[in-house]
Amino acid sequence: MLKAALGATALFMPAPYAWVWAQSEGSVKLMRRPKMALVLGNSRYANVPALTNPANDARAISESLTRSGFEVTTRLDGTLEGMNVAIADYVKALAERKEVGLFYFAGHGLQRAWRNYLVPVEAELRSAGDIQKTCVDLTGLIEGLNKAANPMNVVILDACRDYPFGAEAPKERAGLSQMDAPIQTLLAYATAPGNVASDGDGANGLYTENLLREMRVPDAKIEDVFKRVRLKVRLKTSGRQIPWESTSL
Numbered sequence: 409m410l411k412a413a414l415g416a417t418a419l420f421m422p423a424p425y426a427w428v429w430a431q432s433e434g435s436v437k438l439m440r441r442p443k444m445a446l447v448l449g450n451s452r453y454a455n456v457p458a459l460t461n462p463a464n465d466a467r468a469i470s471e472s473l474t475r476s477g478f479e480v481t482t483r484l485d486g487t488l489e490g491m492n493v494a495i496a497d498y499v500k501a502l503a504e505r506k507e508v509g510l511f512y513f514a515g516h517g518l519q520r521a522w523r524n525y526l527v528p529v530e531a532e533l534r535s536a537g538d539i540q541k542t543c544v545d546l547t548g549l550i551e552g553l554n555k556a557a558n559p560m561n562v563v564i565l566d567a568c569r570d571y572p573f574g575a576e577a578p579k580e581r582a583g584l585s586q587m588d589a590p591i592q593t594l595l596a597y598a599t600a601p602g603n604v605a606s607d608g609d610g611a612n613g614l615y616t617e618n619l620l621r622e623m624r625v626p627d628a629k630i631e632d633v634f635k636r637v638r639l640k641v642r643l644k645t646s647g648r649q650i651p652w653e654s655t656s657l
Contacts, residue, residue: 420476420623420633438559443508445470445478446498448526450515452485455532462514465566465616469512472620478510488528491544499552502561510562511549514613517567517584523547524584526567546587554590560657561593562630566615589654596634597652598641615641615651630657 449466451459463484470482483494495511502509516527520536525543533539546565553561567584589595598615610617618637622628625636638651 420472420628420630438508441508441559442505443473443476443478443510444498444501444505445473445480445510445512446494447473447480447482447511448486448491448494448513448515449482449484450486450513450527450529453516453527453529453531455530456516456527459515461611461613461616462566465514465612466512468612468620469514469564469616472623473510476623485529487530488542488544491526491528492548495544495549495552499549499556502553502558503556506556506558508560509553509556509558510564512564512566514566514616517565518543519584524565524587550587550590553593559592561590562596563589563593564596564619566598566613587654589656591656594630594634594653594655594657599649599651614644614649618644631655 447466447470449462449464451461451463453459466482466484470480473480481494481498483490486494498509498511501507513526518525518527518539520539524546525539526546527543531542533542549563553563565584584597587595598613612620615637618640619633622633622636622640625633634651634653638653642650
């Protein structure tokens with residue numbers, strides 16, 4: 409049981425080698441499965457200050473996943489319609505093909521009534537009630553993954569920047585709200601629920617910069633990848649930002 413639980417040891421390694429590190433027959437079968445990813449990065453916001461790094465982060469994550477054997481779909485600066493269509497297509501493909509899935513988003517994210525929303529580039533909020541109408545509700549993705557019944561999912565949300573709309577739309581809490589990971593899923597936040605994440609002062613956001621480094625380490629269990637990211641981000645920010653995960657792997 410322990411070997412099976414820790415069997416997803418080399419998700420980010422190149423496809424020809426990843427399965428070699430698996431610890432059980434079930435893990436070997438899992439790592440031999442095709443892998444697909446949807447990567448979204450929103451930087452060029454029209455009605456709030458633009459973000460420097462999400463598009464860079466999305467490109468870098470896409471390149472790394474492609475080298476690891478993923479079939480990657482990348483969408484930059486997505487509109488509400490474009491993001492919803494991309495997510496619906498991704499979930500449908502997972503349900504039909506039963507592949508290992510990875511979803512990544514970098515950009516503005518916020519919460520309303522304990523639901524989490526990803527902010528499209530054209531969003532303009534004049535009241536809290538506009539959030540549901542103009543932003544992408546993550547509940548659709550989570551429910552879709554539950555129904556897809558594919559063998560494994562990773563959801564990574566580098567989406568907890570400062571609240572982007574000032575006093576126009578009153579906020580309940582900063583950052584994103586806690587969500588439970590669907591079955592066979594690891595859900596990773598750039599920071600703990602209710603907190604905000606740094607956009608970084610380099611070519612990538614602070615969280616994604618460390619994620620890119622750790623996911624390339626050979627023979628790394630997926631749980632250890634995110635633990636090392638958490639440690640390095642916590643140390644870099646003197647505890648102001650602490651990445652967080654919910655997992656049902």
